[in-house]
Amino acid sequence: MTDRPHHRPVLPGAARFEQIDAGADPALLTEAAERAAEALVRGAGGSADSTLVERVVHLAESEGLETLAELWAGAPADSLAGVVWRLYLLRSWVYADPVGVAREFERGRTLAPVAEAISGVEDPPGPDEVRALVDAVLSGIVTSDFADTLFRAAAFARVAATGRATEQVTGESSHDRDVSAARLLTLSAQLEDAGRLELHGRLG
Template sequence: MTERRHHRPSLPGAHHFEEIEGAVDPARLTEAADRTATALVRGARGDVDQQLVDRVVHLADSEGLETLAELWAGAPSDSLAGAVWRLYLLRAWVYADPRTAAEEFDLGRAHVPVSEVVSGVVVPPGPDEVRRLVDEVLGGVVVGDFADTLFRAAAFARVAAAGRAHAPGSEAVSGSSYASDISAARLLTLADQLQHAGRLELEGTLG
């Protein structure tokens, strides 16, 4: 197994995000994305308090999801920056419509029962429960094991994708609803990407 290299820079502050303003050099943008993701995931393992966890969880709220997208959305899914972006993307989806997310997860449990145990949502889930879950999962970026964080996020996305594909009106079983199938497929792709990133993290090759 490749030895993991743990960096301990400070957590991202405003100067990390200011670097992307007007950035036209793809190499500089990639460097800023990698450095910021490394700071989030590898930088605060020693002395972590709830305030720090809350800051990371609400980073998209304070900096703007568009800012994070500009920084991380172009990163490969098998990179640290790409994995972090997908975690924030999953949280943004849940917060945009927590009621639907809860309904889709509840429906998906009948089709992907094993993943439910990993994802950790109470039964039956409601909007507050799924919001708490994604915040708890995202908090794992700075506390706990990062691979476990990725696996939990993947499990949640996989169950929700199953629920979305089998939602009333989706016609996923008989016939087809193009919009619903594509939406479920994208969520399943997100789950697969997070799962793969988790395996790379275990191997020490997610960088």
């Protein structure tokens, strides 16, 4: 993969988001979304700045997940913008129900041991551990090899999806459980495919 110069990024902030008019040309919106994602990933890569890492990890809280969705949710899974959105979506899901996620991960890791090893969740995987894992994944946008970050996120989602598919939850139909597990598995596959594209310099 061709080495890219790493510069201090201009992170998407309120002013940048406000400039994107909902009635603007879709092509311009797509271009703006990709530029913002590239600023995060390509501009920040390899940074050891703890303040910058914190800003990236907590971007959904500072800007609002809905705002990030408006910018990135429509981007294809094989684009840089689409991948960044999926990483933030994964973190949002974990923080919304860390107890449930930890339970699903615990159940799934015996059925998907290879993915469990790649994910890097501490043992035993409780709520604090799964939150720490997704924060570490988001920090990987600026501190680690981006492909490794994507593979780690994909592995985590795969283990959790496996656990969800086999878990019986009171009040939840088997159909709903299967659908939600399938969606999580799709997310895992998309992140893994993006990781392969990144390895070959074809992402974004």
